[in-house]
Amino acid sequence: MNTDTSTSSTSTATTSNNNDLLCVQxxxxxxxxxxxxxxxxxxxxxxxxxxxTVSPIYKIPREQYEYQRDMENPYRVGGGYKMKATEIQDECQADDRVLYPIHIESDVYHEEGPETLLSWFREFVEDYLDxxxxxCTLYFSGRRSIHVHVPRFVSGEADRERLKELAKSYCRETxxxxxxGLYSEKRIFRIPGVEHAKTGIPKVEIETEWDRTRIFREANGATPSTPATYADVLWDVFGQARLTAGTSGPDMDASKNLLQEHASDKTLLEFKPDESEDEIETPLIERVDEHxxxxxxxxxxxxxxxxxxxPYALASGNPRSVAALRVKDGAFARRDKRGAATMxxxxxxxxxxxxxxFTKHDVHAPLQLSKMDYRKWDYSPGEKVVIIGGKSGSSRIFSxxxxxxxxxxxxLRRDEDxxxxxxxxxxEQGYDIGASGSATSSSRETTASRSGEYSNEIGTIWPARENQGNDVEALQWKAEQGDIHTLSRGEKVSLACRFLQNGWQPTxxxxxxxxGSTFKPEVTWRNLKGIVENPDFEKYDDVDVPPKPT
Structure with a gap:
């Protein structure tokens, strides 16, 4: 046996090749x-x-694997590491010798329901990941989530970050x-068949057509066995045809076969050029402040x-937006506006x-387009267009x-309906407005509520009115015109204090x-938390501070 008390030459980074072993923690x-x-x-x-739980896959040379396997005490490691596994993982990350399985999850199963989650997953997988x-293989987590295992990897840290940015973009647009958090380095994932610690319900495979009742019934009565190896999990997700090259079953050397497939790039996610680079697809036009x-x-x-x-703002829990417009010119973007979204x-x-x-009548203004809508936008100046939008970010658009x-x-000028x-x-004119049809009574309720006190409905922050009713609304109006960076810290705090009365998430x-693109989650979380918990501010007893974003 060897006892490792310092960084050994056997643990130095080695260039990845097809003789490397696929290993996990x-x-x-x-x-x-x-x-x-x-x-x-x-x-x-x-x-x-x-x-x-199990980690991403690390490609390490056989001699390095055997060295750490045979260590008498893997916690005795030099270089500031607490265990040998972490040292090897860092080396693999530095040399892009990591395969990250693509998983998709959402923890709002009980709030949104399986139908909504599955629509998000399908849209992200097909429209963004292609x-x-x-x-894909779908699982119920056993508590509050659906897990999607996509038959693709991303390889290396740059592509892991690309995947994370792609998911952020999808959430922001839709x-x-x-x-x-799934797309962080060294993230661990629960193994299929394992019971959830808080419910005792196992992570079980489900079908897309199952409703909430069927999912719970199947999961609650299931007694699945955990896979014998992590290679078996990969076989279930990728399938024999994708995972191996000219082999006949999972009893083959899974590490070697998967590496053969990796070498031919059959299991790697391919990023589209416009999604893998931080580029602005539309011409940049600088804002002109002077009227x-x-x-x-x-x-x-x-x-x-x-x-x-x-067409997508404040869509959660509300009916669809509707706009009739005439296209005046080609698309553009502003770097400091909505993360350079297309207008x-x-x-x-x-x-x-x-x-x-938020309404517009007989006015000139920009129309914001999501990435999905911009892909299908094919309308010239002078054309008349109706766009019906909502939470998905994929609108119905008619000429x-x-x-x-x-x-x-x-x-749309009418106040009530x-x-x-x-x-x-x-x-009536023959346009397919979608399965949800008219907005029914929900639109009347939402419209009527706007006549109440400014921004006083719990859970809702209305856009500011041009003729502001108070100083705080005037600050909000200024910020919503793209000028939030001109507000002082005290003015931003005033807005936050007002908005937090409507809840943490709307704020x-x-x-x-x-x-937009300059948003800093950790700074915002720290500032809002300071307001909620500071006794000098108005008490927010009904506002829960979520965990710090990572």
Whole structure:
């Protein structure tokens, strides 16, 4: 046996090749073993008794694997490390010798329901990752989540970060709530078949067509066995045809076969060029703050510089937005606005946002487009367009006649049932407005609530009115015009104090939307937490501070 008391030459980084072994680190619950095992194991070795979680895959030379396997005390490591496994993992990360399995999760199963989660997962997998959703394996976590195992890896730290940014972008554009912490280095994942520590319900495979009742019934009555090896888990996710090259079954050397496939890139996620680079696809146009003196110049200035209309804002729990407009020019972006989101200069016949509180009538302004909508945007200046948007970020967009655009615009002016009238009119003209049809009574309720006191509805932060009712609303108006960076710290605190009366999440989302690409989650969390817990501020007894973002 060898006792490692310093960084040995056998543990130096080695260039990856097809003779490397695929190894993982297992995790254990309290009382059943170390939180993380001090040694790495090959994926073809038996999963240790009591193990619940497993790490990404690390490619290490055989001699390095055998050295750490035979160490008498893997906790006696030099270089500031507490265990040998961590040292090897860091070396693999530095040399891009890590395969990250692509998992997708969301912890809002009980709040949103399986149908919503599955729609998010399908959209992200097919539209953003370009992988057929029916090739994925789905599991119920046993408590509050659905886990999606995608038959792809990302290789190396740069692509792991790309995947994380892609998931962030999807959530930002659609309002989806995915667990972004999955895409961190050394993240561990629960093994299929393992019981959830708080419910005793195992992680079991489910089908896309199952509803909440069926999922719970199947999971609660299941007694699955845990896989014998992590290679077996990969076989279930990737399938024999994808995982091996010319082999006949999982009894083959799984590490070697998977490496052969990795060498041919058949299991690696391919990033589209426009998604893997931090580039702005549309021309950048700088904001012009000064309002033109000549009234004839106001329309052109407005369609580039006034508050944009977003078909997706405040969509959660609200009906769909509707807008009728005339395209005025080609798409553009501003680097400091909505994270350089795509905008289209437009004249609005009429528009109503998802929450009913943001409208436009007979004005020039930018139309904001999600990445999904911009991909299918094919409308020229002068065309009349109706866009019906919502939480998914994938809108229904129609080219309409001048009369139809005018009729929809007139309908949207109505205080009570304008949204319903507009949607019903479009349906009567033969347009497929979607399965949800008209907005029904929910639109009337949402619109009516806007007449109440400014921003006083719990859980809702309405856009500020142009004719502000108080100083705080004036600050909000200024921020929503793209000028939040000009506010002092005290002014931002005043806004936060007001918004926190509506809850943590609406406040967080408002600041995230205003700051766009410059939003700093840890700084925002620290500042909001300070307000909630500071006795000098108004008490927020009903506001729960979530865990610090990572």
């Amino acid at each position: 297992y995790g254990f619950p309290d009382g059943k073993g170390p939180h993380r095992a001090p040694r790495l194991q090959m994926i073809s070795e038996p999963i240790p008794d009591g193990a619940e 992988v057929p959703f029916d090739t 309002g989806a709530n995915l667990d972004l 033109p003196e000549d009234p004839a110049d106001v329309p052109e200035w407005s369609m580039y510089n006034t508050q944009e209309f977003s 289209v200069p437009a004249y609005f016949y009429g528009a109503i946002g998802c929450n009913g509180g 309409v006649s001048s009369r139809e655009a005018t009729e929809v615009g007139h309908a 304008g949204r319903d009238m507009a949607l019903n009119y479009l349906a 967080w989302e408002w600041f995230e939307e205003q700051f």
